[in-house]
Amino acid sequence: MTQSFPEEVLEHVFSFLTSHTDRNAVSLVSKSWYDTERWCRDHVFIGNCYAVNPRVLTRRFKEVKAVELKGKPHFADFNLVPEGWGGCVDPWIVEMGRVYSGLEEIRLKRMEVTDEGLEMVAKGFGKLKVLVLASCDGFSTDGLAAVAANCRNLRVLDLRECEVEELSCHWLSHFPDSFTLLESLNIACLSSEVSFSALERLVSRSPNLKTLKLNRTVPLEKLSTLLQRAPQLVEFGTGAYSAEGLDAYSSLAEAFSGCKKLKSLSGFWDVIPAYLPAVYSVCSQLTSLNLSYATTQSPDLSKIISHCHNLQRLVVLDYIEDTGLETVATSCKDLKELVVFPSDPYVADANVPLTEQGLVSVSQGCTKLHSVLYFCRQMSNSALVSISKNRPNITCFRLCILEPRSPDYLTLEPLDTGFGSIVENCKQLTRLSMSGLLTDRVFEYIGKHAKKLDMLSIAFAGDTDLGLHYILSGCDSLRKLEIRDCPFGDKALLANASKLETMRSLWMSSCFVSFGACKLLGQKMPRLNVEVIDERENLNSIPENVPVEKVYIYRTVCGQRFDMPDFVRIMGKDKADVYNLS
Amino acid sequence: MSSEISNITSEPPNTDAVTVGSLNINDTELTLGLPGESRKLVAKRRFSVITDLKLGGNHRSDSIITKNSPSKEQLVGWPPVRSYRKNMTKSDCKYVKVAVDGAPYLRKVGLELYSGYQQLMCAFEDLFSCLAIKNVSNEMKLMDPVNGTEYVPTYEDKDGDWMLVGDVPWKMFVESCKRIRLMKNSEAINGSGMHNSQIFETTF
Numbered sequence: 069m070t071q072s073f074p075e076e077v078l079e080h081v082f083s084f085l086t087s088h089t090d091r092n093a094v095s096l097v098s099k100s101w102y103d104t105e106r107w108c109r110d111h112v113f114i115g116n117c118y119a120v121n122p123r124v125l126t127r128r129f130k131e132v133k134a135v136e137l138k139g140k141p142h143f144a145d146f147n148l149v150p151e152g153w154g155g156c157v158d159p160w161i162v163e164m165g166r167v168y169s170g171l172e173e174i175r176l177k178r179m180e181v182t183d184e185g186l187e188m189v190a191k192g193f194g195k196l197k198v199l200v201l202a203s204c205d206g207f208s209t210d211g212l213a214a215v216a217a218n219c220r221n222l223r224v225l226d227l228r229e230c231e232v233e234e235l236s237c238h239w240l241s242h243f244p245d246s247f248t249l250l251e252s253l254n255i256a257c258l259s260s261e262v263s264f265s266a267l268e269r270l271v272s273r274s275p276n277l278k279t280l281k282l283n284r285t286v287p288l289e290k291l292s293t294l295l296q297r298a299p300q301l302v303e304f305g306t307g308a309y310s311a312e313g314l315d316a317y318s319s320l321a322e323a324f325s326g327c328k329k330l331k332s333l334s335g336f337w338d339v340i341p342a343y344l345p346a347v348y349s350v351c352s353q354l355t356s357l358n359l360s361y362a363t364t365q366s367p368d369l370s371k372i373i374s375h376c377h378n379l380q381r382l383v384v385l386d387y388i389e390d391t392g393l394e395t396v397a398t399s400c401k402d403l404k405e406l407v408v409f410p411s412d413p414y415v416a417d418a419n420v421p422l423t424e425q426g427l428v429s430v431s432q433g434c435t436k437l438h439s440v441l442y443f444c445r446q447m448s449n450s451a452l453v454s455i456s457k458n459r460p461n462i463t464c465f466r467l468c469i470l471e472p473r474s475p476d477y478l479t480l481e482p483l484d485t486g487f488g489s490i491v492e493n494c495k496q497l498t499r500l501s502m503s504g505l506l507t508d509r510v511f512e513y514i515g516k517h518a519k520k521l522d523m524l525s526i527a528f529a530g531d532t533d534l535g536l537h538y539i540l541s542g543c544d545s546l547r548k549l550e551i552r553d554c555p556f557g558d559k560a561l562l563a564n565a566s567k568l569e570t571m572r573s574l575w576m577s578s579c580f581v582s583f584g585a586c587k588l589l590g591q592k593m594p595r596l597n598v599e600v601i602d603e604r605e606n607l608n609s610i611p612e613n614v615p616v617e618k619v620y621i622y623r624t625v626c627g628q629r630f631d632m633p634d635f636v637r638i639m640g641k642d643k644a645d646v647y648n649l650s
Numbered sequence: 651m652s653s654e655i656s657n658i659t660s661e662p663p664n665t666d667a668v669t670v671g672s673l674n675i676n677d678t679e680l681t682l683g684l685p686g687e688s689r690k691l692v693a694k695r696r697f698s699v700i701t702d703l704k705l706g707g708n709h710r711s712d713s714i715i716t717k718n719s720p721s722k723e724q725l726v727g728w729p730p731v732r733s734y735r736k737n738m739t740k741s742d743c744k745y746v747k748v749a750v751d752g753a754p755y756l757r758k759v760g761l762e763l764y765s766g767y768q769q770l771m772c773a774f775e776d777l778f779s780c781l782a783i784k785n786v787s788n789e790m791k792l793m794d795p796v797n798g799t800e801y802v803p804t805y806e807d808k809d810g811d812w813m814l815v816g817d818v819p820w821k822m823f824v825e826s827c828k829r830i831r832l833m834k835n836s837e838a839i840n841g842s843g844m845h846n847s848q849i850f851e852t853t854f
Contacts, residue, residue, distance in 0.1 A: 146727035229732065257734075313765055340763050341773070360735070364763065367776035413729045413736060419756075443729065470729050501730075527728070552727070 078104045088113040110134065115572050117155060117179065118597065121626045122163030134173035134198070135164065141575050141620055142525075143550055144178055145203065148577055148618070150603060152633040156180040156206070158188070159631075165192035172221075173198035180204070186211030190218035198224040208233035216242035223276075224252040234260040241266040245273070252279035256305050256335065261285040272297045281305030284337045289316045292323035299326045306335030309343055309362070317346060325349035334358035334383075341368040351375035355402075358383040360409050370395040380436075383407040386422040386443065393426030397433025405439040406430055410470060413443070424451040431458040439464040446477040447504055452486025456493035465490055466501035472528035472553070475505040482506055488513030491521070498545075501525035511535040515542020523548040533560040540564035550575040557615075558585035565593055569623050577601075577618035583639075584612030586619055590640020597624050598639040599632075607637070744824065750778055750801065750832040761824040767816050774803065774832065781832075790816045792832060800835035 073081075082105055085091050095105040110133040114120060117139050125132075139155025157179045164171060171193045181204045189196065196219050201207075209232060215225065216239060240262055243250075250270065255262060264286065271277060277298050286294075286307030295301070304327070320343070324330070330350045339362040354376050359369060366389040373382070373392065379400040386408055388396075396403065406427075411420060424447045431437060431454070438461050447469050456462070476483055483504040491497060491514050498520055502510070506529035514521070515538035522545055530536070536556035539549065541564060549571065557580035561568075568574055568589075583600065590598035601618040604610065628638055745758045757777045764770050771783050771790055781801060784793040792801040803815035807826040815823070815830065 143727065145732055146730045147733065148727045229734075310763075340765075342765065342769055363760070365757075365759075365773075365777065409731065409735055410729065413731055414724055443731075468729055472725070472728065525730075527730075553725075 075100075075104050079108045082108055086111070106130070111173075112136070114138065116622050116624075117157075117160070118629050119572070119622060119624045119626075121629075122160045124626060125160075126163055126167040130167075131170065132164070132168045133170060134175070135160075135168075135171065136175040136177075137179060138177040139179035141550065141573060142178075142548070143552065143575055143577070148552065150601065150633075150635060153601065153636060154180075154629065154631050154633070156182070156185075156631065157204075158182055158185040161185050161188045161192070165189075169193070170195055172196060173200075175200040175202070176204055177202040178204065180206040181211070182206050183208055183211035183214070187214045190214040193219075195221055197221050198226075200224065200226040200228065201230050202226075202228040203230065205231040209235050209237075209239040213239035213242040216240065217244070220244075220247065221249065222247075223249055224279075225250075226252060226254040226279075227257050228254060230257045232258055234258060237261050237263045238266065240270060243270055245269075248273050249276065250274040251276045252303075253277070254279065254281040254305070255283050256281040258283040259285070264290060268293060268297065274298070275300070277301065279303040282307045282335060284308050284335075287311070288320065288343065292316070292319040295320075295323035295327060300329055301327055302329050303332040303334075303356075304330060305333070305358075306337075308338045309336045310338045310340040311343065314342060317343060321346040321349065328353075330354070332356035332358075336362040339364045339368075341365075344368055344372050347372065348375055352377055354379055356381040360385055360407070363387065363411065366392040374399045376400060378402055381405040381407075383409070385409050385411045386420050387411055388426070389421045390423055390426040390429065391421075393422075394429045394433075397429040400434060402436055403430070403434040404436050406434075406437060407441040408443055410443040410468075413470060416445075416471060424448055427451070428454050428458075431455040435459075436461075438462050441466040441468075441501075443468045443470060445470050446474065447483060447486070448476045448478045449481065449483055449486035449489075450478070452483065453489040456489040460493045461496065462490070462494040463496050464499040465494065465497060466499065466525070467503055468501065469503040472503070473505045474503070482510070484510040484513065488517075491518040496520055498522040499524075502529060503527060507531050508535040508538070511538040515539055518542075519544050521546055524550070526551045526554055528553045530554045530556060533557050536560035537563060540567045546570075547572045549573075551577070551579060553578040555580055558582055561585060562589060565589055565596075568596055568621055569593065571623065573620065573622040575618070575620050580615045581619050582613050582615055583610065586616060586639040587612070588640065589621070590638065592640075594627075595623055595625070597622055597627070597629070600637045600639055601635060602637075603635045746805075746827055746829050748774070748777065748830040748832065750781075751834040753778065759830070761827060766820050767823075770815070771803075778832070791835070801832040802835055803830060804833050805830045 078101065082091070082094060085094060088111070091105060091109055095102045106128050107130060109129050110131055112125065112129055112132050112134070113136045114125070115138050117137050137157065137160060139157070140149050140153060143149060155178060157176055165188055172195050174189065174196065175198070181201060186207055189199070199215060199219070199222065212232070213236070215222070237260060262283065262285070271280065271294055278301060280294070280298060280301055281303065282305055284307050288307065288309055288311045291306060295304070324347050327350055330353055333347060333350070333354060333356070336359055341364050351372060352375060355378055357373070357376055357379055360383045362369065363385065365387055369384060369388045370392045373379070374395050377399060380402050382396060382400065382403060382405070384407070388408065408422070422444055424444060427440065427442050427444070428451050437459050440462065447467065475481055476486070484507055487502055487506065487510050491500070497518055500518065500521060502525070508531045511530060511534070514524070521543050524539065524543070524546060533556055535554070537560035539546070540560060556576065561581060562585060586598045586600050589596065599620040600616045601620060602616050604617065628641055632638070744762055745760050747756045748759055749756050759770070759773055759777070764773060767790060771792070774792055775781060775783055780794050780796065781792040782795055784791045784800065790803055792803070793799065794801070804812050805815050805823070805827045806812055806829050808828065
């Protein structure tokens with residue numbers, strides 16, 4: 069059968085496909101479409117760096133301009149992945165440096181990045197425009213200095229929630245005086261001082277600067293200077309928002325009022341409430357407000373929020389209380405995303421009046437709400453049912469009741485029906501995190517109704533393997549499943565082995581999955597890596613029926629990885645199933 | 651696939667994994683109390699996961715689920731917040747409790763958040779929405795407009811003495827104040843004589 073379109077036409081058609089899922093689908097149509105597509109894909113997304121390897125990438129795609137790579141599993145954010153597990157980006161940089169000289173954008177998430185790697189980036193990719201490091205670690209300010217000194221075309225340097233070894237405050241000075249292209253700088257994660265004069269000079273010579281997120285050490289008194297130099301800012305993150313006395317107030321208020329394009333505010337560490345009104349002039353412009361470091365009381369928070377009529381995204385601490393969330397419900401009619409973090413996560417009784425009622429109020433008042441991350445201390449089935457009925461348009465629902473296995477506080481029953489109502493009514497739900505007392509029944513509901521669910525996080529839930537089986541057999545769209553401290557074992561896992569190949573990854577820790585089952589799964593499923601992560605001594609002498617500490621299962625086209633530390637074993641790959649010899 | 655499904659049976663769970671609200675793990679008697687009751691306990695408790703009630707209050711269970719059985723310790727990675735968010739309670743700031751006579755709840759104020767007495771009074775107005783500042787020369791008072799009751803801010807200092815708020819320079823007040831009580835005026839004595847604690851019943 070001859071191809072109906074010439075390649076150039078196909079390429080042109082494909083150029084309209086920007087989503088990688090569409091591109092992936094297109095590449096599966098036929099061999100010729102696969103070949104055409106691979107020659108013209110220039111943005112590559114790799115959701116699990118171990119699903120492929122650098123050579124697989126460079127063999128398939130030839131002219132890549134933008135790469136996005138993710139490394140560690142999500143639970144690494146909560147210290148569940150031991151240090152040294154892997155996810156180092158250096159081999160990728162070496163290989164891409166060899167082939168992709170025109171690379172313009174690098175986005176990394178949860179990867180280990182070294183200073184050597186950053187130097188290679190700085191010297192190997194002269195056209196680099198965007199460097200985003202999200203939740204990465206392993207590098208220091210020396211690596212940043214190399215980037216600053218060498219990346220002549222850099223527009224975006226975004227260190228989002230990274231852990232950086234801060235050796236020097238002068239790395240910013242390494243941007244040459246002739247460098248004027250900066251559009252976005254996010255250094256909020258740095259805990260040490262950066263040279264303010266270098267920062268000020270950099271801001272002054274960056275007319276295209278749209279995003280500036282400072283770190284905590286930049287004092288409030290200096291903010292007006294920066295804002296005056298960059299009134300074109302769209303996103304601004306303050307440093308510590310406090311000062312002795314009120315002298316800095318009027319110049320700060322004036323500086324904010326000059327920022328006519330400002331849409332997003334964040335920072336606000338150590339807030340002194342008297343300084344909050346300085347931002348009132350921009351509140352009505354704001355679409356995003358992050359007050360999650362503002363340890364100030366509900367009335368102060370409510371006041372500023374009540375001015376933000378166009379807010380779409382709000383991140384705040386539970387100091388906002390139910391009353392503050394009522395203000396949100398009445399004032400922020402365009403709200404799409406709500407995040408409420410706990411101020412005192414480890415105390416059972418922090419006496420903060422934030423309950424399920426706050427979330428119910430927002431679900432009633434904010435008709436566009438589709439994404440929720442909510443930490444609280446009590447929940448009821450009736451509240452969850454109300455929320456699901458108020459907001460069937462919810463696509464992301466993450467609820468964390470702080471005490472594990474908390475029942476419905478009104479009826480003392482499990483929260484099965486409440487979460488069941490969420491999955492039944494919110495038909496577009498793609499992400500769900502659950503907490504509280506939950507039996508196998510909730511998983512039955514999820515398997516039955518959550519057909520669009522892409523990512524599910526479960527903790528301290530369920531009774532038997534049936535729970536896991538319902539999920540794996542019912543959730544057609546499931547790609548990421550992470551489970552901790554649930555009584556799920558071998559049976560459901562082995563019975564649903566083929567499902568695992570349709571998913572990006574499965575994480576199970578502190579469950580009942582045995583060594584033997586992991587080995588069997590690894591043997592039966594060559595395209596899965598079954599990584600047992602276990603820090604106990606004498607692993608070789610532990611009987612096969614004993615549960616592993618953690619298992620991370622992911623599909624891969626390149627089998628074993630070779631950078632494993634001694635507490636990681638990939639099970640079932642060798643005929644004799646010899647454990648990782650070291 | 652369906653033949654594999656039949657292998658899955660509902661097994662009895664290995665342990666009875668139950669928490670009962672926020673039960674104080676030191677209690678040796680088992681009570682199925684309502685979650686709210688735990689609030690009566692004065693001491694703050696860390697999280698506990700009672701993994702096996704059959705062991706009769708013995709918090710060192712053999713549960714596999716939480717093999718470290720962190721009864722008084724924190725569970726690793728729970729709650730799921732990033733480590734830089736873990737201690738948001740104003741470690742830098744001095745917080746004191748504020749009680750209002752006749753009100754059933756306490757609030758807290760971070761004294762270091764304010765730069766003077768006037769701001770502190772405004773904060774009281776915000777925290778206790780039924781009260782309004784009553785401006786009488788240099789006296790600092792709050793009033794409930796509904797019934798005309800006046801409240802005088804007082805505080806307990808480092809020596810255990812109850813003083814009128816406003817008498818000492820602001821910074822000295824911030825440093826020495828341990829807690830604040832908005833006292834109904836009928837109990838307060840006008841003018842001097844406030845410095846001896848015997849005058850007041852300091853029941854909270």
